Amino acid sequence: MDALNALTVDVEDWYHVCAVGDYLPMEKWDAYENRVNRNCERILDLLRAHRTKVTFFVLGYIAERNPDLVRSFHSEGHEIATHGYLHQRLFDMTPEEFDDDLTSSMAAIRRAVDCPIAGYRAPEWTVTHETGWAYDILIDSGLQYDSSTVPLTMMGDRLYPRYPFKVHTRRGSIWEFPATTMRCLWESFPYTGGLPLRMSPFWFTVQGIRKLNRMGYPAMVYMHPWEFDENPPRIPLPPGRKFMHEYLMTSVPSKIEGLLERFRFGPIRDVLGITPLG
Ligand SMILES: [Zn+2]
Secondary structure, three states: OEEEEEEEEEOOOOOOOOOOOOOHHHHHHHHHHOOOOHHHHHHHHHHHHOOOOEEEEEEEEHHOOHHHHHHHHOOOOEEEOOOOHHHOOOOOOOHHHHHHHHHHHHHHHHOOOOOOOOOOOOOOOOHHHHHHHHOHHHHHHOOOOOOOOOOOOOOOOOOOOOOOOOEOOOOOOOEOOOOEEEEOOOOOOOEEHHHHHHHHOHHHHHHHHHHHHHHOOEEEEEEHHHHHHOOOOOOOOOHHHHHHHHHHHHHHHHHHHHHHOOOOOOOOHHHHOOOOOO
């Protein structure tokens, strides 16, 4: 049988862009238009058409305000995991603030639906050497896997492991499922989600996943509801952020559909063989 790859969605709305507090201040979030429900409905339609289950990393802020959305993910058999509460990068928080953010996010999800939560994904892949303290907090919160590292010099460390592995600390152990990358000379290149997926030619992504699967490793593909927006709002962002957020955004739905036609996908818990405990 074909290899099982992980398909994941970071459930956040169009204004959850990291580090642009001056442009999209948190105090205004509640006044902004809700577009996440509509965009997630498009994702759910696509997944239904391909009979595929995925992992939804739900932001606590979204779960609090859209409990029906979380219930629909759950009732359709998808895995619910957490993306934190306020979409803060880990290095912008103290360990105590991270603990509070994680606890609030899990509580908000559990108020929406009674389901086990096994996984966490940090905003912008910010579990790094500097924020390695997060693993103890994730373990103490009962989580069984994290999917927040990227073996890339610019955002993490090019020497980080590139395939799922177990992290062991004095508090216990936890799986880490890093962002999928391709090794090229001394650096790794991501190509399965976000701006890297949008910029990579489709054949390049397909060949990369095929090669990985032939080596016996699963790929991890990720997407965001705002990449499925048919009429994305124009956000006044600084140029670098604008490029990262919007460049080739409309290419994502057809690329994801193309991958669904070519590969077998499932939620991370199934790829790692985890039975969620609570
Ligand atoms: Zn995010």
